[in-house]
Amino acid sequence: MNIDQQEVQKFADLAEKWWDKSGDFKPLHVINPLRAEYISSKVKLNAKNVLDVGCGGGILAEALCDAGASVTGIDAAGPGIEVAKLHAERNKKDITYIETTAENLLDSSEKKFDVVTCLEVLEHVPDPKLLVKTCIDLLKPEGELFLSTINKNPRSWITAIVGAEYLFNILPKGTHEFNKFIKPSVLGSYLRDGSAKLIETKGMFYNPLTHKAKLTDDLGVNYLMYAKKT
Numbered sequence: 415m416n417i418d419q420q421e422v423q424k425f426a427d428l429a430e431k432w433w434d435k436s437g438d439f440k441p442l443h444v445i446n447p448l449r450a451e452y453i454s455s456k457v458k459l460n461a462k463n464v465l466d467v468g469c470g471g472g473i474l475a476e477a478l479c480d481a482g483a484s485v486t487g488i489d490a491a492g493p494g495i496e497v498a499k500l501h502a503e504r505n506k507k508d509i510t511y512i513e514t515t516a517e518n519l520l521d522s523s524e525k526k527f528d529v530v531t532c533l534e535v536l537e538h539v540p541d542p543k544l545l546v547k548t549c550i551d552l553l554k555p556e557g558e559l560f561l562s563t564i565n566k567n568p569r570s571w572i573t574a575i576v577g578a579e580y581l582f583n584i585l586p587k588g589t590h591e592f593n594k595f596i597k598p599s600v601l602g603s604y605l606r607d608g609s610a611k612l613i614e615t616k617g618m619f620y621n622p623l624t625h626k627a628k629l630t631d632d633l634g635v636n637y638l639m640y641a642k643k644t
Contacts, residue, residue: 416517416545417490421538425470426493428586432471433501438586441578441620442473442534445627448618449533449562449638450477452629456613456640457558459483462528467516467549468535472498472509479507483529486510488519516548526554533562533638536601537594546601547608553643559610561639562618566595570635577622584622598633610641 428438435443453459460482466475469487471494479485479502489495492513502509512519516532530549536542542563549559564574571592578585602612618636620627629638 415515416539416541416548417515418538418540422491424588425489425538426491428494430493430497432473432494432497439471439473440625441584441627442470444625445618445620445636446473446477448627448629449474449560450481452616452638452640453478453529453531453560454481456560457529459529463525464529464531465519465527465552467530467532467545468538469498469511470494472501472511474531474533475509475511476502476505476507478531479509484508486512486527488512488514488516490515516545516552520548520551527552527557528554529558529560531560533560536561536563536596537590542594542596542601543604543607546604550605550608550610550643555643557643559605559639559641559643561601561641562637563601564590564595564636565634566592566597566600567634570595573635584625598637598639601639605639605641609644611644612639612641614640616640 431437462483464483464485466487469475469489475485475487495511495513499511532549579587616638617630617632619630
């Protein structure tokens with residue numbers, strides 16, 4: 415099974431904090447509009463079937479729902495899924511949430527999706543290549559895939575771990591492990607091996623002092639990839 419139980423437990427323990435915009439997930443709330451707008455700029459989401467893999471408490475799933483998509487969110491951490499269900503219900507958002515992995519969903523369902531998103535997840539699983547392949551397999555022919563993760567280099571270690579977790583305390587300590595970071599060239603090879611074509615890669619810059627975020631051409635730390643199933 416392509417899940418790291420320690421990672422699942424880590425996010426389960428944080429479940430109640432998902433929607434606290436000034437708490438542990440503040441950076442996610444800051445970058446979320448950026449991510450949702452980027453996806454919306456590439457795909458007309460209205461009436462599209464979208465799968466959000468590793469949906470956590472539903473922050474991205476709700477934004478995609480607001481853009482008109484029919485959203486299914488999956489996550490291996492049950493408490494996060496329960497938070498997502500409760501938040502969607504309270505805010506009258508029609509989103510399907512399932513406690514499962516992408517691999518189990520592929521095995522148990524014939525359903526294919528127009529769009530699959532898997533953001534800030536690849537650096538938390540034992541086998542990211544398998545997860546990318548599974549996301550592609552869950553797409554309809556010519557379906558569209560959005561991935562995001564963290565580059566693997568000295569700068570990303572300083573920024574995403576030392577800076578974010580220890581100096582600025584904008585993420586809980588232990589959120590990331592450097593050996594799980596992924597170079598864009600490696601992620602690009604995962605896409606090719608999984609029968610998808612890379613369309614675009616964009617960097618994502620987060621300023622820990624102003625808590626503002628923007629897309630850039632600098633892939634040094636956080637980055638997004640947009641691809642299509644071939």
